[in-house]
Amino acid sequence: MAMxxxxxxxxxxxxxxxxxxxxxxxxxxxxxxNLMYFYSPTEVNDGTAPTGRAIRVGGLVxxxxxxxxSDSLLVKxxxxxxxxxxxxxYSGILPDLFREGQGIxxxxxxxxKKVFVADEVLAKHDENYMPPEVADALEAAExx
Amino acid sequence: MNxxxxxxxxxxxxxxxxxxxxxxxxxxxxxxxANIVSPIIERKRxxxxxxxxxxxxxxxxxxx
Amino acid sequence: xxxxxxxxxxxxxxxxxxxxISGKMxxxxxxxxxxxxxxxxxxxxxxxxxxxxxxxxxxxxxIHVPAAWMSMFIYVVMAVSAGIGLIWQIKLADMIAAxxxxxxxxxxxxxxxxxxxxxKPMWGAYWxxxxxxxxxxxxxxxxFGYMALQSxxxxxxxxxxxxxxxAIVGVVNIPIIHYSVQWWNTLHQxxxxxxxxxxxxxxxxxxxxxxxxxxxxxFYAAIVLVRARNQVLYRERNRQWVRELVxxx
Numbered sequence: 001m002a003m004x005x006x007x008x009x010x011x012x013x014x015x016x017x018x019x020x021x022x023x024x025x026x027x028x029x030x031x032x033x034n035l036m037y038f039y040s041p042t043e044v045n046d047g048t049a050p051t052g053r054a055i056r057v058g059g060l061v062x063x064x065x066x067x068x069x070s071d072s073l074l075v076k077x078x079x080x081x082x083x084x085x086x087x088x089x090y091s092g093i094l095p096d097l098f099r100e101g102q103g104i105x106x107x108x109x110x111x112x113k114k115v116f117v118a119d120e121v122l123a124k125h126d127e128n129y130m131p132p133e134v135a136d137a138l139e140a141a142e143x144x
Numbered sequence: 145m146n147x148x149x150x151x152x153x154x155x156x157x158x159x160x161x162x163x164x165x166x167x168x169x170x171x172x173x174x175x176x177x178a179n180i181v182s183p184i185i186e187r188k189r190x191x192x193x194x195x196x197x198x199x200x201x202x203x204x205x206x207x208x
Numbered sequence: 209x210x211x212x213x214x215x216x217x218x219x220x221x222x223x224x225x226x227x228x229i230s231g232k233m234x235x236x237x238x239x240x241x242x243x244x245x246x247x248x249x250x251x252x253x254x255x256x257x258x259x260x261x262x263x264x265x266x267x268x269x270x271i272h273v274p275a276a277w278m279s280m281f282i283y284v285v286m287a288v289s290a291g292i293g294l295i296w297q298i299k300l301a302d303m304i305a306a307x308x309x310x311x312x313x314x315x316x317x318x319x320x321x322x323x324x325x326x327x328k329p330m331w332g333a334y335w336x337x338x339x340x341x342x343x344x345x346x347x348x349x350x351x352f353g354y355m356a357l358q359s360x361x362x363x364x365x366x367x368x369x370x371x372x373x374x375a376i377v378g379v380v381n382i383p384i385i386h387y388s389v390q391w392w393n394t395l396h397q398x399x400x401x402x403x404x405x406x407x408x409x410x411x412x413x414x415x416x417x418x419x420x421x422x423x424x425x426x427f428y429a430a431i432v433l434v435r436a437r438n439q440v441l442y443r444e445r446n447r448q449w450v451r452e453l454v455x456x457x
Contacts, residue, residue: 012360016353016356016357016360017374019353020349020350020353020374023346023349024346027342027346037336037337037338037339037392037393037394037395038393038395039393040393058393093332094332095329095330095331095332096265096329096330096332097261097262097330097331097332098332105395120332120333121332122331122332122333122336122395123330123331123332124331124395124397125261125262125330125331125397126261126397126398127397127398127399127400127408128400128408128409129259129262129266129269129400129408129409129410129413130257130259130260130409130410130413131257131258131259131260131410131412132258132260134260134410135260135261136260155253155254158264158265158267159258159263159264159265160263160264161263161264161265161329164265164268164325164326164328164329165264165265165267165268167325168268168271168272168321168322168325168326169271171271171318171321171322172271172275172318172322175314175315175317175318176427178314179310179311179314179427179431180431182310183431183434183435183438184434186435186438187434187437187438187441190438190441190442190445191441191454191457193442193445194441194445194450194451194454195454195455197445198451198454198455
């Protein structure tokens with residue numbers, strides 16, 4: 001009986017260790033495939049990003065390119081990484097932080113017209129935190 | 145809290161993010177309370193366990 | 209000389225000595241944690257200005273970031289203590305490690321959940337499998353693994369060895385968490401405060417953040433000592449001094 005209990009305990013320890021190693025292996029494989037959470041517009045245009053399957057692209061929304069359809073949720077905009085642009089189409093609810101000049105990550109596929117059709121758009125915020133007055137002052141100083 | 149006057153309803157509203165902000169703070173409170181209560185309960189359990197062991201040994205004599 | 213230092217360390221790290229000293233330290237840590245915590249909450253909720261981009265939602269930062277820092281800090285404390293216990297056979301170090309694990313797991317859980325509650329309104333998703341979030345989730349599993357090994361192995365020395373080994377191996381995850389936002393494209397933004405040149409945060413927001421972080425450290429110090437004292441009582445339960453002490457309680 002006591003032996004039984006001890007071997008049960010040993011089994012539990014082995015199971016825990018196995019579980020942890022399995023979780024690590026799974027996580028690492030997930031990382032391998034997804035190490036880069038998103039591709040840049042340059043990588044999409046030069047063919048580094050895989051085509052044919054759904055991918056994520058990240059960049060900044062180009063100022064003045066956001067077009068909202070008046071009677072549906074359809075939005076069109078351009079995405080840039082500073083070097084290259086791609087066009088994106090998305091139909092759905094946008095996150096609160098979505099605006100022109102904002103960093104975003106879109107998940108979807110390129111269609112044959114070279115337009116990236118997204119089925120999910122996430123906003124990426126920057127690491128700066130400040131009150132609006134300071135942000136305005138910084139912007140004003142930059143424009144001078 | 146942008147305006148000049150402070151209002152409690154505005155404060156609790158958190159600019160429309162009340163659910164997210166107050167759930168976060170509430171969970172943090174739960175965490176603090178749980179981390180205070182659980183070691184206190186554990187301490188009582190350990191102490192009563194040792195006391196029981198002492199009693200058992202004195203009852204069964206030194207050999208036990 | 210070396211022998212004398214060694215003797216001093218052993219005397220100082222004796223569970224009995226630790227038990228009496230820590231009892232005097234706990235109230236001080238607890239009182240300063242309460243004081244700073246209340247001050248930090250007041251500053252964070254009432255004094256800190258609204259963020260230019262995120263509005264009021266950014267106030268989650270005062271919970272999220274200290275919790276995330278603590279999740280990593282406690283893990284390092286746990287792994288170093290476990291290492292000391294493993295190499296120099298100092299029992300107190302194993303007790304500190306075992307006492308740290310549940311607190312660290314709690315902080316990790318809070319960092320993950322508050323991050324999720326912040327991610328939903330700002331990013332548009334509760335969870336994404338980017339490198340930062342995934343490595344923080346692995347940290348939670350490392351804590352769970354340590355605790356599972358501690359509680360499932362009856363023999364205390366074997367338990368300390370097995371769980372200590374796991375804690376030490378898991379330390380590789382800590383730099384991965386910290387640098388994930390630099391090494392890979394992540395949805396999570398880069399570091400704000402640890403940037404060496406200057407933190408990109410307004411000072412009225414930075415002060416409550418740092419105050420909350422210090423309060424969290426003091427809170428951990430108080431709780432880990434309470435938990436370590438429980439470990440002392442339990443592990444030394446057959447010692448004469450513990451029995452005499454318990455009889456008086």
